[in-house]
Amino acid sequence: MADRLRPCSGPGKRLPDAQAMFKQLQILERLAMNQIIREIEAPLLKDNLPKLNIGDTVKVFVKIKEGGKERTQGYEGVVIKRHGSGVSSTVTVRRVFQGIGIERVFLLHSPRVEKITVQRRGDVRRSKLYYLRERTGKATRIKEKIGHKKDAPVQAAPAQQAPPTEKKDAAES
Amino acid sequence: MIGLLGKKVGMTMVFDQEGLSVPVTVIQLGKNIVTQKMTKETNGYTAVQVGGFQVKEKRLNKPEMGALKKRELPAMKPLKEFRVDDLSGYNVGEALKPEAIVVEGALVDVQGRSIGKGFQGTIKRYNAGRGPMSHGSKFHRSMGSIGAGTTPGRTFKGLHMPGDMGNETVTVRHLKVVRLDAEKGLLLVRGGTPGVDGGLLVIKPSKTKWNP
Numbered sequence: 001m002a003d004r005l006r007p008c009s010g011p012g013k014r015l016p017d018a019q020a021m022f023k024q025l026q027i028l029e030r031l032a033m034n035q036i037i038r039e040i041e042a043p044l045l046k047d048n049l050p051k052l053n054i055g056d057t058v059k060v061f062v063k064i065k066e067g068g069k070e071r072t073q074g075y076e077g078v079v080i081k082r083h084g085s086g087v088s089s090t091v092t093v094r095r096v097f098q099g100i101g102i103e104r105v106f107l108l109h110s111p112r113v114e115k116i117t118v119q120r121r122g123d124v125r126r127s128k129l130y131y132l133r134e135r136t137g138k139a140t141r142i143k144e145k146i147g148h149k150k151d152a153p154v155q156a157a158p159a160q161q162a163p164p165t166e167k168k169d170a171a172e173s
Numbered sequence: 174m175i176g177l178l179g180k181k182v183g184m185t186m187v188f189d190q191e192g193l194s195v196p197v198t199v200i201q202l203g204k205n206i207v208t209q210k211m212t213k214e215t216n217g218y219t220a221v222q223v224g225g226f227q228v229k230e231k232r233l234n235k236p237e238m239g240a241l242k243k244r245e246l247p248a249m250k251p252l253k254e255f256r257v258d259d260l261s262g263y264n265v266g267e268a269l270k271p272e273a274i275v276v277e278g279a280l281v282d283v284q285g286r287s288i289g290k291g292f293q294g295t296i297k298r299y300n301a302g303r304g305p306m307s308h309g310s311k312f313h314r315s316m317g318s319i320g321a322g323t324t325p326g327r328t329f330k331g332l333h334m335p336g337d338m339g340n341e342t343v344t345v346r347h348l349k350v351v352r353l354d355a356e357k358g359l360l361l362v363r364g365g366t367p368g369v370d371g372g373l374l375v376i377k378p379s380k381t382k383w384n385p
Contacts, residue, residue, distance in 0.1 A: 036182050036359065037199055044188060063192070088186050088194075111192035 041087040046109050052091060054079055054129060055122025055142050060093060060106055061115040072114055075104060078122065078142065080129035094132060096140070101133060121145040175255045176377035177274055178203040178225035179360060181285065183370045187351060187361065197351050198366045200283075200374055202358040205269040208246055210260050220256045221263050224249025225373070251373060272355050280347045280379040285367035289340030299333040343367040347379050 052058060059076045077095030080103070084090050087109045094103045106113050123145040132140050182199040189195050203225035211220040230238060230248045238248060244265050257263075275281055295301035295316050304312035316335070320328045345366055352361040366374055378384060 034183070036201065037185050040187070040199060040359070040361070041185055086185070107194060110194060111188055 038086070044087045044109055049108060050116060050118050052079055052082070052108075052116070052118065053121065053145075054082065054127055055124035055145075056118050057120040057122065057142075058091075058093060059117045059119055060104075060113060061117075062106070063112045063114055076119065077102075077104075078129065078132065080132060082127075094129075096136070099136075174377055174380070175221060175223075175257055175269065175274060176375050177205050177269065177271055177360075178223060178251065178253060179374045179376055180226070181366055181368055181370055181372050181374055182359075184365065195351060195363055196365075197361040197363055198283075198348075200360040200362065200366070200376065202271055202360055202376075204249070205271070206246065206249065207263050207265050207267055207269065208241060208244065208249060208252055210263060210265060211254065212260065218256065219258060219260055220254040221260065222252055222254045223269065225251045225253065253375065255377075270355070271353060271358070271360070275350050275353055275360065275376060275378060276385065277350050277353055279350050279384050280381055281350055281362060282344055282346045282377050282379050283348055283362060283366045284342060284344040284375040284377070285372055287339045287341055287343045287367045288369055290338040292336065293338040294335045295333055298335065298338045301333065347381060347383075 056079045057076065058079055059074050061072050061074050063070055064073050075093065075095070077093040079091050080094045081092035082089065083092070083105075089108050090105050091108060092103050092105050094101060096102070106116075108116075121144060122142040124142055129142075179200040179202040182201050184196065184198050186194045186196050204227060206224045207221055208224045209222035211218055211222065213219055224241075224246070226249065227247050228250045232250055233241070233248050237252065241248060246266060263269075290297070294314055296303050296314055301316070303314050304310055306313055319332055319334070345364070348362040348364050348366070350360065351363050352359075354360075360376065362376075368374070
């Protein structure tokens, strides 16, 4: 489309592409606009959040209101998804309770989320752990991340630990 | 009723006192300088012409520029008239006070130009139904009948047909003002507004019983 609109020029001869320049300007303007939004979000962002990775086991402390009283409730599970950016970023935490999988989405920067603590660092190779939904019991285990890759001792190779088996549970089949 | 001119910056969220998230559209308000007063004697009606944003002189045509030069005003765009009954509070060259027009917690109507969707069929444009896509059906997304035979012997006017969609003036009514930062010229309203980021918006107080 852009090629057709470009003015006719000889082979190998390129005129300054007005359309491309215009697009650049539009991008610049959009960035300037984003600056305003970033300024509005800045005071709302929490600076004490721990670094959360996919596969981590976390405990989220949420403020809940019950009959006029406010108390904090903990919710522990595995981070299976991160979503959004800035003030609207969320994590989805999955846990299996009484045989039923529960997934709760938390707005990370919400004042209702009081505190998040990381219980265990998980070592996974996907950014979305949707495959956990199809598994139960032992198959839902996640390897623990041991230090940084370069600091990790040679003999403690992650392969020594049993990786999550591919076998599906009886409940699934 | 007098209103304000602004540009849509984009959307984000803020938190209310209970800690619940509120989706907001951020609007950058323009300079909103009174550029002209339309009077009963000269124009036959009363209105205030307001200039939105300061632009380069070459962005305006000569009649517009001439009218502004006469009043020793900078080049401004867009120039929009607001019908008002009483002109006494407005002076040419003075900026409108946003805090006098919109108040936090009040409801406003926001007008803008919607995102163009191009030439669209009746399914997207008017939420018409579609035929089966498989099982031997040959009627997928096209229009059905557009009228009967002998009676009435014509196609009714205003029948929903494919055509250009979007790129039209849309007003969203009764949006709550979440925050007004007159210093920075920023207005936060709850919910979405028409058009693209950077598009022009006209903000007017709503005419409702809920407004103070």
